[in-house]
Amino acid sequence: MNDAQNQLKTQLAQKKRIRTQQGVISVFSMLCLLFSCVWGVHAFGSKTVFFAPSSDDSSSAVKTEAKKNTSKDSSSKADKKADSGDTSESKADHDENDDLSDAAFIGDSRTVGLQNTCPYPKATFFCYVGMHIDNAVSDPAFTLSNGNAGTVIDALGEGSFGRIYINLGTNELGWPYIENFQEYYRDLIEQIKAVQPDAAIYAESILPVTASRELQGDDITNANVVRFNEAIQEVCSQTGAVYLNCWEALADANGCLPEDWSVDGIHLLGEACDKWLAYIIDNT
Amino acid sequence: MKKIATLTICAVMALSAAALTSCGGSSDSSKAGTSKSASADRDVSKTADKLLNDITYKDQLSELSEDKIEGVVGISKDLFKTGKVYRGSGATAEEIDCFEAVDEDAAKQIESALESYVEDLKARFKDYAPGEMDKLEKAVLARDGKYVFLSISDDDAEAKKIIG
Numbered sequence: 001m002n003d004a005q006n007q008l009k010t011q012l013a014q015k016k017r018i019r020t021q022q023g024v025i026s027v028f029s030m031l032c033l034l035f036s037c038v039w040g041v042h043a044f045g046s047k048t049v050f051f052a053p054s055s056d057d058s059s060s061a062v063k064t065e066a067k068k069n070t071s072k073d074s075s076s077k078a079d080k081k082a083d084s085g086d087t088s089e090s091k092a093d094h095d096e097n098d099d100l101s102d103a104a105f106i107g108d109s110r111t112v113g114l115q116n117t118c119p120y121p122k123a124t125f126f127c128y129v130g131m132h133i134d135n136a137v138s139d140p141a142f143t144l145s146n147g148n149a150g151t152v153i154d155a156l157g158e159g160s161f162g163r164i165y166i167n168l169g170t171n172e173l174g175w176p177y178i179e180n181f182q183e184y185y186r187d188l189i190e191q192i193k194a195v196q197p198d199a200a201i202y203a204e205s206i207l208p209v210t211a212s213r214e215l216q217g218d219d220i221t222n223a224n225v226v227r228f229n230e231a232i233q234e235v236c237s238q239t240g241a242v243y244l245n246c247w248e249a250l251a252d253a254n255g256c257l258p259e260d261w262s263v264d265g266i267h268l269l270g271e272a273c274d275k276w277l278a279y280i281i282d283n284t
Numbered sequence: 285m286k287k288i289a290t291l292t293i294c295a296v297m298a299l300s301a302a303a304l305t306s307c308g309g310s311s312d313s314s315k316a317g318t319s320k321s322a323s324a325d326r327d328v329s330k331t332a333d334k335l336l337n338d339i340t341y342k343d344q345l346s347e348l349s350e351d352k353i354e355g356v357v358g359i360s361k362d363l364f365k366t367g368k369v370y371r372g373s374g375a376t377a378e379e380i381d382c383f384e385a386v387d388e389d390a391a392k393q394i395e396s397a398l399e400s401y402v403e404d405l406k407a408r409f410k411d412y413a414p415g416e417m418d419k420l421e422k423a424v425l426a427r428d429g430k431y432v433f434l435s436i437s438d439d440d441a442e443a444k445k446i447i448g
Contacts, residue, residue: 113374118352124355125356129409130408263342264375
């Protein structure tokens with residue numbers, strides 16, 4: 001009887017041990033599965049959050065056109081130029097010593113774009129979206145050193161510049177009386193002379209627009225650009241300012257801005273801004 | 285046995301959740317458009333890049349070098365440790381500004397400067413390009429402790445999600 005009881009106890013103990021082992025194995029299996037899931041989700045999520053696709057990433061194929069145009073750093077732009085065999089001049093091809101530290105750029109939203117891409121941090125920009133030739137000298141759009149708001153003339157007067165570039169006129173292409181444009185332009189140049197008598201003043205030509213932009217049917221046409229540029233040349237001959245024909249650096253054989261140099265037909269993208277700035281440096 | 289297994293699973297799940305929370309740099313729970321006084325460490329450069337890459341822009345945005353930020357954005361370099369700014373061609377109001385300020389007071393100054401800047405942009409674009417006003421009205425400006433973020437785009441919902 002005792003033998004039978006002992007045998008039964010042994011069998012029960014073995015069964016209990018097996019159940020325990022099975023339980024432990026099950027728990028470990030579940031833990032492994034859980035860890036795998038958590039790790040997998042986390043790893044996937046991290047890639048989505050922290051790793052932006054590079055330009056040669058296969059996933060970039062689903063990007064929009066705007067994203068394809070997006071420049072992330074100057075090195076990638078340089079690589080693209082090299083890849084496409086573009087031999088246009090870059091900053092490295094210019095006078096390395098010219099850091100534009102004595103240069104001031106006055107202009108509208110096109111100059112804002114130049115400011116954003118300009119690789120010369122010492123250049124000074126007095127520009128804003130919607131600047132017009134008639135409000136340039138009266139709009140207190142700039143913060144002066146004393147914290148007050150001042151006009152472009154007030155702001156220019158606080159510094160010392162060797163070269164001052166003006167790029168205005170695109171926003172005025174719809175003006176019916178070109179004489180008014182010339183009058184305001186002359187006034188701007190004279191006021192600049194008064195606060196910066198030793199600076200060379202360059203009146204830049206209005207830059208071309210794309211052929212597709214011309215089709216919108218308003219006054220922003222390349223014929224109008226040419227007409228207003230002739231008016232600026234006249235102002236230069238009257239005031240002693242230097243006419244700087246940046247137009248020729250950006251117009252194609254038909255006198256238009258190439259379509260892929262702008263998102264709206266007017267404002268210049270990075271590569272076009274590089275050409276614009278290269279022309280300025282090479283010719284002044 | 286069942287109790288041990290249940291307790292073990294609960295403990296592992298808690299640990300996993302804690303690990304996920306601590307590793308997720310952008311999982312801060314603050315809402316865009318509001319300001320918080322305390323925050324975990326954040327990488328403003330990665331946030332800026334995510335805003336650039338995960339949102340579709342009409343314009344081409346280019347990164348401003350850090351030595352140009354003071355001159356272009358008008359925020360003193362003494363106010364921030366790290367700044368990453370993307371600006372466009374002038375055609376649109378689209379842009380990205382992300383700063384890690386030196387401290388919370390500096391962050392408040394940056395936030396205030398960007399707030400004024402957005403108001404100024406509204407005044408400029410109102411007549412010049414009225415189509416941009418919707419983006420400006422929905423501009424996402426958020427401060428999270430010493431971090432300040434500004435996103436001007438068509439997709440304010442995605443921007444809020446990214447900024448946190």
